Amino acid sequence: MATIYIGIGSNLDNPLQHVRQAIAELGILSECRFLTASGLYKSRPLTSPLAPPSQPDYINAVLAIETERDALNLLDELQAIERQHGRVRDGERWGPRPLDLDVLLIDDKIINHARLIIPHPGLHERSFVLYPLQEIAPDLSIPDHDSQKSVSLQELIARCDDEGLERLHDA
Numbered sequence: 001m002a003t004i005y006i007g008i009g010s011n012l013d014n015p016l017q018h019v020r021q022a023i024a025e026l027g028i029l030s031e032c033r034f035l036t037a038s039g040l041y042k043s044r045p046l047t048s049p050l051a052p053p054s055q056p057d058y059i060n061a062v063l064a065i066e067t068e069r070d071a072l073n074l075l076d077e078l079q080a081i082e083r084q085h086g087r088v089r090d091g092e093r094w095g096p097r098p099l100d101l102d103v104l105l106i107d108d109k110i111i112n113h114a115r116l117i118i119p120h121p122g123l124h125e126r127s128f129v130l131y132p133l134q135e136i137a138p139d140l141s142i143p144d145h146d147s148q149k150s151v152s153l154q155e156l157i158a159r160c161d162d163e164g165l166e167r168l169h170d171a
């Protein structure tokens with residue numbers, strides 16, 4: 001049985017509603033047991049020089065499930081849920097989206113597959129992932145692709161500016 005952490009993000013078409021609904025949908029995935037979900041966070045868009053010049057703030061959350069399902073098979077289902085929320089994968093990496101579901105971690109596995117890199121690249125320095133993760137799994141340790149060693153979530157948080165991340169207490 002593997003514990004899988006999934007990151008949820010939305011910044012289009014009523015993001016709060018997309019994220020709430022996605023949490024409900026991920027909570028009843030077949031052959032998966034829902035463990036816990038973080039609160040909802042408002043975050044400024046992380047962009048790149050390749051990104052559209054301005055885009056709305058995101059709503060982010062992180063959720064944990066337990067399953068024996070194959071990771072790629074689970075990824076197929078997550079991408080189907082993204083499509084049901086109106087997501088069109090047009091190859092634009094940095095653009096706004098109604099729903100983004102990322103497999104962040106699978107136990108302490110390292111996976112380098114054309115469709116799935118685990119731990120999720122970027123996880124180590126993204127405040128909108130690390131802070132919600134800390135809320136639900138403060139003692140987590142995260143494998144590093146390069147060193148093959150693990151680093152504690154607490155250490156990553158200590159290195160990571162919260163970048164104006166705001167936990168939404170009434171959401």
Ligand code: ROI
Nearest residue numbers: 009043044045046058094095128
């Ligand atoms: N920025 C924030 N704040 N939250 C996200 O979920 C998010 N997702 C993305 C990119 C475009 C990297 N920026 C983001 O895919």
